[in-house]
Amino acid sequence: MSIDTKALGARAVNAIDDRRDALFTLSRAIHAKPEIAFQEREAVLRLTEFLESAGFAVERGYRGVETSYRGDARGRGPGPTVAILAEYDALPELGHGCGHNLIAMIGTAAAVGVQSVLDSLPGTLAAIGTPAEEGGGGKVALLRAGGFDGVDTAMMIHPTSGRSLAGRHSLASNRVMVEFRGRAAHAASQPDQGINALDGILQLFNNVNAMRQQLRPDARVHGIITNGGSAANVIPDYAAARFSVRALDRRYQQEVLRRFIACAEGAAKATGTELALTVNENAGYENMVFSTPIAERWTHHMKALGQQVFEARDEERVGSTDMGNVMQVMPAIHPYIAVSQETIPGHSIAFRDHVVTPEALDAALVAAKALALTAIDVLADPRVLERARREFEERRARGVVKGRQ
Ligand SMILES: [Zn+2]
Numbered sequence: 001m002s003i004d005t006k007a008l009g010a011r012a013v014n015a016i017d018d019r020r021d022a023l024f025t026l027s028r029a030i031h032a033k034p035e036i037a038f039q040e041r042e043a044v045l046r047l048t049e050f051l052e053s054a055g056f057a058v059e060r061g062y063r064g065v066e067t068s069y070r071g072d073a074r075g076r077g078p079g080p081t082v083a084i085l086a087e088y089d090a091l092p093e094l095g096h097g098c099g100h101n102l103i104a105m106i107g108t109a110a111a112v113g114v115q116s117v118l119d120s121l122p123g124t125l126a127a128i129g130t131p132a133e134e135g136g137g138g139k140v141a142l143l144r145a146g147g148f149d150g151v152d153t154a155m156m157i158h159p160t161s162g163r164s165l166a167g168r169h170s171l172a173s174n175r176v177m178v179e180f181r182g183r184a185a186h187a188a189s190q191p192d193q194g195i196n197a198l199d200g201i202l203q204l205f206n207n208v209n210a211m212r213q214q215l216r217p218d219a220r221v222h223g224i225i226t227n228g229g230s231a232a233n234v235i236p237d238y239a240a241a242r243f244s245v246r247a248l249d250r251r252y253q254q255e256v257l258r259r260f261i262a263c264a265e266g267a268a269k270a271t272g273t274e275l276a277l278t279v280n281e282n283a284g285y286e287n288m289v290f291s292t293p294i295a296e297r298w299t300h301h302m303k304a305l306g307q308q309v310f311e312a313r314d315e316e317r318v319g320s321t322d323m324g325n326v327m328q329v330m331p332a333i334h335p336y337i338a339v340s341q342e343t344i345p346g347h348s349i350a351f352r353d354h355v356v357t358p359e360a361l362d363a364a365l366v367a368a369k370a371l372a373l374t375a376i377d378v379l380a381d382p383r384v385l386e387r388a389r390r391e392f393e394e395r396r397a398r399g400v401v402k403g404r405q
Contacts, residue, residue, distance in 0.1 A: 003380040005373075008117040009301075012372045015116035016109050016365065023368075024361050027105035031356045036088030037132035040067045043088040047108055051127055054112045063145035068138060069129040070147070073115040079123025080385055082231060082375045083148070085156035085323075086109045087133045088215045097347045098134065099159035099355035102339065106157045106368040111256070113372035114379075121379045126151060130322070135175060137282035138324035143329065152385060153294060153378060154332040156323065157367045159355060161340040164367075166299045166331060167290030168312035171220065171246035172253040173320035175280040178204060178223075178264055180273040184237035194235030198228050200273035205264035208243075218248040219256050244383055246320055249287055251281050286324035291331035293387035297377045298335055301370035309335075319346075328402045331388035333374075337367035 016023070030043045048058045050067050056071030086107030087100045111127035118125060128147070131138035142148060180201055185194030208221050215221070223243035229236030245260050247253035261277060268275035299309045323334045337362035344351045354360055378384050396403040 012113035015129040016113040033099040034095035037136035044251040063147040067131040071127040075121040083154040102364040105396040109368035110371040160336040161341040165336040170288040172250040172287040173246040177278040179276040197239040203267035212330040276343040285320040288324040301373040
């Protein structure tokens with residue numbers, strides 16, 4: 001028996017429209033109380049209460065990650081498990097400069113829309129809250145803890161400006177903490193007795209700057225000094241910096257990381273300091289490889305809803321996200337929705353201020369409807385997931401994605 005997805009889709013869209021005001025209020029409330037990585041307690045409370053009121057069975061602190069959650073809604077029989085993800089962390093000092101208040105609303109709206117028609121569909125819908133995308137790697141922690149076991153496909157949407165995209169690549173990355181230790185001494189009367197830890201950091205920056213010219217154009221190595229000493233008249237005995245090391249694929253990124261470590265070792269040797277270098281394992285983000293059969297469904301629904309969706313350009317400037325880690329183990333999508341016609345840089349005050357405007361909220365709600373319709377397609381028509389799995393297996397054979405290990 002085939003399922004009338006048109007009729008179900010119309011019902012799901014109505015269910016989202018019925019909650020429009022409540023969803024906008026939810027998004028604005030998360031925006032007004034920005035919480036950084038792994039501290040998103042109020043946002044989680046709001047999102048899980050919303051899901052519960054719509055009939056989801058919610059587990060908070062999912063898989064031991066305090067500010068994660070999972071809300072399940074079951075269909076009328078066995079079938080695939082589709083996960084719709086939400087992010088809700090803010091940036092330190094800047095607040096919601098990445099618009100995760102919209103991601104949270106989109107994920108919740110789409111989940112509620114699908115749930116309203118699940119009595120006519122097989123399978124399970126899982127609304128999974130994934131904290132700490134901005135550097136903390138909530139999805140990495142969840143993957144490691146088995147939080148995506150049994151999930152067949154995962155989907156979420158990220159806000160951007162200018163043009164909506166069905167998907168684009170992202171950079172594989174690592175965050176690295178670098179510390180140099182030396183010996184303190186009076187900077188004027190006994191400088192020869194000191195070992196200058198700050199010189200280790202400065203030499204590292206110089207080495208990195210020299211290396212940069214010999215890197216591929218997609219590689220990114222950038223850092224800040226987090227500790228440079230305490231007083232000008234004291235030779236610093238401790239100095240520290242944080243770096244990100246990124247590239248388009250993991251193999252080259254690891255090569256750049258090895259060269260970065262050599263830069264740090266060389267700096268320590270030259271300055272006589274002791275080096276401690278820590279690669280943050282949770283913040284080791286993989287590059288994104290989105291599922292084209294599922295992304296095509298989202299694009300189809302966006303167009304049917306009167307929206308334009310563009311192809312990513314090859315020279316697209318991109319960042320990194322822990323959604324890359326999810327995409328390495330299952331077919332998944334992460335489209336970008338333009339919440340502003342004009343281009344506004346991400347992680348900026350202007351973007352933060354824009355993501356609560358009516359224009360942004362309306363655009364996000366349309367994207368959420370298209371996401372709900374996409375999830376309904378996956379649950380209703382086994383061929384969509386079959387095509388997605390076939391593409392994933394071909395990519396795995398070519399070493400483009402890892403698969404489950
Ligand atoms: Zn973001």
